[in-house]
Amino acid sequence: xxxxxxxxxxxxxxxxxxxxxxxxxxxxxxxxxxxxxxxxxxxxxxxxxxxxxxxxxxxxxxxxxxxxxxxxxxxxxxxxxxxxxxxxxxxxxxxxxxxxxxxxxxxxxxxxxxxxxxxxxxxxxxxxxxxxxxxxxxxxxxxxxxxxxxxxxxxxxxxxxxxxxxxxxxxxxxxxxxxxxxxxxxxxxxxxxxxxxxxxxxxxxxxxxxxxxxxxxxxxxxxxxxxxxxxxxxxxxxxxxxxxxxxxxxxxxxxxxxxxxxxxxxxxxxxxxxxxxxxxxxxxxxxxxxxxxxxxxxxxxxxxxxxxxxxxxxxxxxxxxxxxxxxxxxxxxxxxxxxxxxxxxxxxxxxxxxxxxxxxxxxxxxxxxxxxxxxxxxxxxxxxxxxxxxxxxxx
Amino acid sequence: xxxxxxxxxxxxxxxxxxxxxxxxxxxxxxxxxxxxxxxxxxxxxxxxxxxxxxxxxxxxxxxxxxxxxxxxxxxxxxxxxxxxxxxxxxxxxxxxxxxxxxxxxxxxxxxxxxxxxxxxxxxxxxxxxxxxxxxxxxxxxxxxxxxxxxxxxxxxxxxxxxxxxxxxxxxxxxxxxxxxxxxxxxxxxxxxxxxxxxxxxxxxxxxxxxxxxxxxxxxxxxxxxxxxxxxxxxxxxxxxxxxxxxxxxxxxxxxxxxxxxx
Numbered sequence: 001x002x003x004x005x006x007x008x009x010x011x012x013x014x015x016x017x018x019x020x021x022x023x024x025x026x027x028x029x030x031x032x033x034x035x036x037x038x039x040x041x042x043x044x045x046x047x048x049x050x051x052x053x054x055x056x057x058x059x060x061x062x063x064x065x066x067x068x069x070x071x072x073x074x075x076x077x078x079x080x081x082x083x084x085x086x087x088x089x090x091x092x093x094x095x096x097x098x099x100x101x102x103x104x105x106x107x108x109x110x111x112x113x114x115x116x117x118x119x120x121x122x123x124x125x126x127x128x129x130x131x132x133x134x135x136x137x138x139x140x141x142x143x144x145x146x147x148x149x150x151x152x153x154x155x156x157x158x159x160x161x162x163x164x165x166x167x168x169x170x171x172x173x174x175x176x177x178x179x180x181x182x183x184x185x186x187x188x189x190x191x192x193x194x195x196x197x198x199x200x201x202x203x204x205x206x207x208x209x210x211x212x213x214x215x216x217x218x219x220x221x222x223x224x225x226x227x228x229x230x231x232x233x234x235x236x237x238x239x240x241x242x243x244x245x246x247x248x249x250x251x252x253x254x255x256x257x258x259x260x261x262x263x264x265x266x267x268x269x270x271x272x273x274x275x276x277x278x279x280x281x282x283x284x285x286x287x288x289x290x291x292x293x294x295x296x297x298x299x300x301x302x303x304x305x306x307x308x309x310x311x312x313x314x315x316x317x318x319x320x321x322x323x324x325x326x327x328x329x330x331x332x333x334x335x336x337x338x339x340x341x342x343x344x345x346x347x348x349x350x351x352x353x354x355x356x357x358x359x360x361x362x363x364x365x366x367x368x369x370x371x372x373x374x375x376x377x378x379x380x381x382x383x384x385x386x387x388x389x390x391x392x393x394x395x
Numbered sequence: 396x397x398x399x400x401x402x403x404x405x406x407x408x409x410x411x412x413x414x415x416x417x418x419x420x421x422x423x424x425x426x427x428x429x430x431x432x433x434x435x436x437x438x439x440x441x442x443x444x445x446x447x448x449x450x451x452x453x454x455x456x457x458x459x460x461x462x463x464x465x466x467x468x469x470x471x472x473x474x475x476x477x478x479x480x481x482x483x484x485x486x487x488x489x490x491x492x493x494x495x496x497x498x499x500x501x502x503x504x505x506x507x508x509x510x511x512x513x514x515x516x517x518x519x520x521x522x523x524x525x526x527x528x529x530x531x532x533x534x535x536x537x538x539x540x541x542x543x544x545x546x547x548x549x550x551x552x553x554x555x556x557x558x559x560x561x562x563x564x565x566x567x568x569x570x571x572x573x574x575x576x577x578x579x580x581x582x583x584x585x586x587x588x589x590x591x592x593x594x595x596x597x598x599x600x601x602x603x604x605x606x607x608x609x610x611x612x613x614x615x616x617x618x619x620x621x622x623x624x625x626x627x628x629x630x631x632x633x634x635x636x637x638x639x640x641x642x643x644x645x646x647x648x649x650x651x652x653x654x655x656x657x
Binding site for chain 2: 002017018021022025028029054057058059060063069070071072073077
């Protein structure tokens with residue numbers, strides 16, 4: 001039986017026919033192609049590479065781009081895609097977010113015509129996989145402190161440094177890498193580093209307990225020689241990578257709702273069928289009902305937040321502060337729902353017969369990446385008081 | 396090469412069927428409708444043929460306006476045109492009535508191959524493919540899993556009991572598609588957007604010169620007299636197997652005396 005959807009407030013009526021059609025297509029794909037295999041993928045720590053061409057054929061990579069044969073969807077439709085993918089698995093959604101928002105977006109927006117013509121079609125078809133290198137082993141919330149440096153050598157650039165926690169790192173054909181130009185005080189620029197370049201390696205993070213169905217790697221650059229044409233010409237400074245993160249965080253705001261829908265639906269079904277005490281379903285117990293009521297209420301609020309955010313993004317009125325609120329809230333909702341679902345499922349909540357523990361483990365990563373929950377709290381604090389409580393990087 | 400793919404919009408195979416108030420049809424409340432899965436294989440085969448050899452693919456259905464969702468899905472997967480024969484105002488139509496309407500429409504088109512699923516998963520009658528062949532005066536091949544193209548003919552692989560039968564038929568031909576290795580594709584997002592802009596042609600039975608009243612409802616060749624659900628399954632009897640020898644004896648006794656199958 002396919003996923004029936006979670007829609008307590010008739011939010012479907014606020015979506016256009018197209019948006020629903022996009023959502024339903026990805027929903028069906030997740031039900032038929034992702035859910036039957038994802039539990040084992042996560043258990044084995046395997047990225048389901050076999051899904052890459054299928055998702056490409058459906059135009060799931062870079063779907064908001066209106067050129068290169070891509071559908072040019074609006075942002076609400078894009079959000080619904082990430083929602084459904086994350087209902088499947090946060091790792092799979094991460095793969096698509098990185099490909100679309102962190103690789104295709106900067107190449108499309110800041111790349112030269114040659115860079116676009118070479119990479120956008122290949123990335124759209126899934127013939128090339130991309131990754132995004134900003135975070136470093138010692139610089140997470142404060143990317144401005146990065147140590148990766150590119151120095152000019154004739155027409156070329158020589159890249160040195162290391163990146164960490166990079167989704168798709170070791171399977172990527174192209175890495176969008178942010179580095180300081182000249183030295184530690186230089187401006188930040190983006191570079192396209194290609195697989196196989198001398199001095200470029202991508203060892204995977206080992207013993208990962210979360211996002212096990214996606215690849216997370218370090219990137220190491222040791223005197224990597226880049227042609228001058230591999231620098232992204234269209235942007236300089238921290239606003240380059242931050243504008244990419246705004247795109248990805250936007251998708252995560254919807255993704256969190258997808259994860260919450262999955263754990264809520266599982267807990268609801270389980271509570272209605274599991275019987276204890278006088279052969280009554282545990283859904284008849286007040287404490288279980290309280291948990292379900294909390295979950296559906298928070299999911300509904302999160303849906304409205306995400307939808308309004310999408311409408312603002314399409315209208316051009318969305319700011320990074322708006323994204324911070326939705327990312328912070330909706331991933332928190334997913335985390336709380338995963339915990340409550342685990343409680344409702346009891347011992348069954350820890351086994352892979354149900355999707356709950358996988359989502360619970362996954363959401364710990366999502367809670368921290370793309371701006372930690374706490375950093376988004378401080379961004380909101382600054383937005384309403386006008387006083388920065390720390391020295392945040394600004395787009 | 397021009398392909399016409401006839402699709403039926405049927406209750407989702409996951410549906411819990413309930414008998415309607417009339418007792419002769421199902422209760423359609425809450426039923427999710429889908430394109431019959433065998434028709435999806437037919438469409439996939441037609442799309443692959445078009446991609447390999449050129450031509451067009453038209454999806455055709457008989458049904459209510461809601462069935463246009465199935466046609467849109469066909470367009471989103473890559474069909475070029477879509478036609479709906481409107482069922483509004485028509486009484487219960489049996490296989491012959493549906494085949495007559497489809498044949499009347501197909502006669503107005505230039506079709507080299509007419510595709511259908513080998514059966515619709517709605518009533519499972521498996522009648523429309525051969526009926527359509529007869530009404531169009533074309534050869535038909537059922538249970539087709541694979542098709543090779545020759546000049547002016549097709550070589551079809553038929554799935555038969557424990558073997559594959561290979562037959563050749565001249566074009567034009569009516570093909571009943573069986574489940575095959577060519578898995579139906581998902582629509583693309585680009586396809587969904589493009590499909591939305593396409594016009595679906597709607598034809599009434601009268602537009603096709605078919606006097607549908609004379610062959611539907613009470614005048615249909617096949618009339619549903621009663622629809623009932625299979626009897627609910629009885630509880631399973633478990634024979635405790637603490638002592639295997641005793642359990643086997645008890646099982647034999649039950650099979651002889653209660654089930655009376657030995």
